[in-house]
Amino acid sequence: MAEALIILQTSLIPIFSPQYKLKNHSNLHFPPSISKRSTQFHRIRCSVSTAAESSATQSGVSWGCDADSLENASSLQDWLSKCGLPPQKMAIQRVDVGERGLVALKNIRKGEKLLFVPPGLFITADSEWSCSEAGEVLKKYNVPDWPLLATYLISEARLTNTSKWSNYISALPRQPYSLLYWTRSELDRYLEASEIRQRAIERINDVTGTYNDLRDRIFSKYPDLFPEKVFNMESFKWSFGILFSRLVRLPSMDGKVALVPWADMLNHSCEVETFLDYDKSSQGVVFTTDRAYQPDVFISYGKKSNGELLLSYGFVPREGTNPRDSVELSLSLKKSDKFYKDKSEALKKHGLSASQRFPLQVTGWPVELMAYAYLAVSPPSMKNQFDEIAAAASNKTNSKKDLRYPEIDEEALQFILDTCEDSISKYSKFLQASGSMDLDVTNPKLLNRKLFLKQLAVDLCTSERRILFRAQYTEEEIERYKERRIKGSEDF
Numbered sequence: 001m002a003e004a005l006i007i008l009q010t011s012l013i014p015i016f017s018p019q020y021k022l023k024n025h026s027n028l029h030f031p032p033s034i035s036k037r038s039t040q041f042h043r044i045r046c047s048v049s050t051a052a053e054s055s056a057t058q059s060g061v062s063w064g065c066d067a068d069s070l071e072n073a074s075s076l077q078d079w080l081s082k083c084g085l086p087p088q089k090m091a092i093q094r095v096d097v098g099e100r101g102l103v104a105l106k107n108i109r110k111g112e113k114l115l116f117v118p119p120g121l122f123i124t125a126d127s128e129w130s131c132s133e134a135g136e137v138l139k140k141y142n143v144p145d146w147p148l149l150a151t152y153l154i155s156e157a158r159l160t161n162t163s164k165w166s167n168y169i170s171a172l173p174r175q176p177y178s179l180l181y182w183t184r185s186e187l188d189r190y191l192e193a194s195e196i197r198q199r200a201i202e203r204i205n206d207v208t209g210t211y212n213d214l215r216d217r218i219f220s221k222y223p224d225l226f227p228e229k230v231f232n233m234e235s236f237k238w239s240f241g242i243l244f245s246r247l248v249r250l251p252s253m254d255g256k257v258a259l260v261p262w263a264d265m266l267n268h269s270c271e272v273e274t275f276l277d278y279d280k281s282s283q284g285v286v287f288t289t290d291r292a293y294q295p296d297v298f299i300s301y302g303k304k305s306n307g308e309l310l311l312s313y314g315f316v317p318r319e320g321t322n323p324r325d326s327v328e329l330s331l332s333l334k335k336s337d338k339f340y341k342d343k344s345e346a347l348k349k350h351g352l353s354a355s356q357r358f359p360l361q362v363t364g365w366p367v368e369l370m371a372y373a374y375l376a377v378s379p380p381s382m383k384n385q386f387d388e389i390a391a392a393a394s395n396k397t398n399s400k401k402d403l404r405y406p407e408i409d410e411e412a413l414q415f416i417l418d419t420c421e422d423s424i425s426k427y428s429k430f431l432q433a434s435g436s437m438d439l440d441v442t443n444p445k446l447l448n449r450k451l452f453l454k455q456l457a458v459d460l461c462t463s464e465r466r467i468l469f470r471a472q473y474t475e476e477e478i479e480r481y482k483e484r485r486i487k488g489s490e491d492f
Contacts, residue, residue, distance in 0.1 A: 061238045063157040064174035072171040073265070079167035080262055084118050092265055102265045115263055117285045119278075123149070123165065123259040130163045131155055134225045141218055145257055147210050149247070150239040151231070158230045168261045176241030177314025180204060182453070190457035193426040194464055195328035195357055196307035203244075203311065211236040244312045250285065252278040260285050305359070306463045316459040319466060326359040327464035329471075331372050331419055339383065343375055346386040350394035362470050365416070367403070368393050373412040374405055382408075420471045427465035434458050 065072040073092040081087075089112075090102040102115070125145045129135030134155050138148055156163040163169070175181055179200040182190075191197035211233055219226035246264045249257050263276060263285060279286045305326040306316050317325075332355040333343050344354045358369035371392035378389065382405075392403045405412075434454060 061174060061235050063169055064172045065170060076167050076171040083121055086116055089114060113286045115286060116282060117260050117262055121261055124256060125149060130159050137222055137225060147214055150236055150243060153239040153242060154231055154235045172242055176245050178241040178244055179311050180237050180241050186453055190453050193430040193461050194307060195330055196311055199311055207240045248276060250278045252280060306460055310456060310460055316456055319463045325463055326361045327467045328357040329360045329419060330355060330357050333376050339380060343386055346390035350390045350396050352394050360467055360471055362467050368395050371403055373415045374408060377408055377411040377415050420468045424465055424468045427461050430461055
């Protein structure tokens, strides 16, 4: 399904509340990764049609289309051509991996530049508003790019055929694939074992809070420009779902963020490394293929874990096919620790909390996670070093010193492994229970939806549990780790 953003070695714009993000993922330590499995493309999505009769999940917007609408896609292609999109080597068709996608009209060689889209067809924070008064009001209040673009999409969508972007908006999915459309009970039920559940809740709260802020500060003061029947929570859920799944950052345009019609019809493959960016010589967005294609054309949505792909795009790759996959491991200070308050304050000083999530990969874990474990198990005699260790856990230290505490190595490692074991037990409990989940509902479409959500959750939890299993060191591996530390290995 090509209903997603092409992030191609660029970054999805971060969500509004601060999230812990590593600045450097290169410092990992772990035993050699297991052999790579086949990376044949596969994914399952929760189809929009399965939720058609569920009031809890049905989209409230009157624009957009069903995800498999080729008629709307053809109209989009015709409109783009009239607006300056040059003849392309690809076309929108139904594809095996989903509903719609760009496929090659002829054999495409490695190194070809494809998908030229001129700047006049980008949607950015600088785009002209059909309702100029609404745009002027938002700019007067210095609304940031994200909520500005979300409001812009709704403003243009309400004008139907009078907006320049009507053909593009009519080709967008009426309900984007996103965890924004999962109910709280569905998140609690299907993602109870995964930290992605909390990420989804935070994202929903961010969107809700942003809408409420706009409504209270701006919309309520200008009801003629922003009527509540149009600018409401349902329409903002739709617009933010579009942004989360389609917005790209273009490095060659000083990091400008944009929606790029036509480009967002490409599908994702975990094998692909090619990227999307503005090409100054041809003056348009292109991507250069890293392999030959015929017929399906794939691109990367970024170096994202399976959980992150589910969070924004609504699909989970086949287990073992995503080399960027990771699982978030939640570490917490022990409240029984006599120095719990001191350690918490040290963490807070550096932007962390007493309970913190860190990414764990098949190939290893970040030094920040190990530093956090050091702090968690550090004895009273190390009180003067709490701040130093907390700084290392946040990756905000300017010190070049290699943080090592051999005297508590094994205790810190055991702390991590015990946390992994606790997390594995949660995944195993969910996966065992998933075979007997009560899905007895009278509505066939609602049943179909629940089956899809269950399968997505099972796929995600299976892949995340696999990484945690791999993280369980044997005694032999711990000894090898200690030997590397003694020799001054840089793998730590």
